[in-house]
Structures are given as structure tokens and as C-alpha cells.
Amino acid sequence: MSNYTEEMTDTMVREYTNNPCPETVEMLAEMFGRSKKSIIGKLSREGVYRREVYVSKTGESPITKVEIVSNIAEVLGVEVGSLAGLEKSPKAALRNLEKAVAGSFTIKQLVWNDNNPEDVHLEWDLKNDPEYEPNVPKVSL
DSSP, X not given: OOSSOHHXXXXXXXXXXXXXSHHHHHHHHHHHTXXXXXXXXXXXXXTOOOOOOOOOTTSSOOOOHHHHHHHHHHHHTOOGGGGTTGGXXXXXXXXXXXXXXHTSSOEEEEEEOTTOTTOEXXXXXXXXXXXXXXXXXXXXX
């Protein structure tokens, strides 16, 4: 025995297909006196429910630091392992570095500390970059 009649199911599928959003699910839950989870479950079984895609505060698809480092390694043509530890840098700094290696803005200079070979910094010219974040620290390689 089903919790929903064929007519209820047809109405749910039609309404949700016409306007696939959380508000429609809420409206259907009120209309049929069911919980939102029940409506979502039924729409899922009918093969029409699409969950909302999460986006970050900036409106972009979320990406992990590891994925950013992987992208950087790919553009540079090096193994991801050779950039070990870079994923611990602040995300904004990694995004800036990713843009730099992709050609979004120009690397001004590579600062190398002879006393500490592991201390390498990139400095870039960001003045014309609309997404420039002035408080982002230098990226250590």
C-alpha cells in the first residue's frame, strides 16, 4: 500500500517539474499534509527530485584546497607531491596563485631566501585584478 494516491503523485511530479525548488516542496508538503522529507522521498522515487547544489559565499562551486593545489600542479606540469604542504596555505592565497600560474595576472618576482632554501615567495602585480584580496599573505612554496 502506498502513502500517496496516483493522483497525488501526478500532481507532485507535475508541480515539482514545473518549478523545481525548495518552495515547491514546502507547498506540496502543506497541500498534502506531509513532511518535506516525505515529499522529497516520493519525488526521488519518481526520479524527478534534484537536490540543491551548494555554492560558496562567492557564488562559485565549492573547491577544496587539495583540488586547487592539484590544478596548480597540472598547469605547472609537476607532480602534486612536489607541492606537498602547499594545501596548508590560506585558500585565498591558493586561489591567487592558481590565477597567477594560469596567466590571470603576472608574477612580479620570485623571492628566494639563500639562507633558507624552503623559503620561496611569489609576488605578483594584482592592482588590475578585480578579485584582488589585499590582506592575503604571500604563498610559501
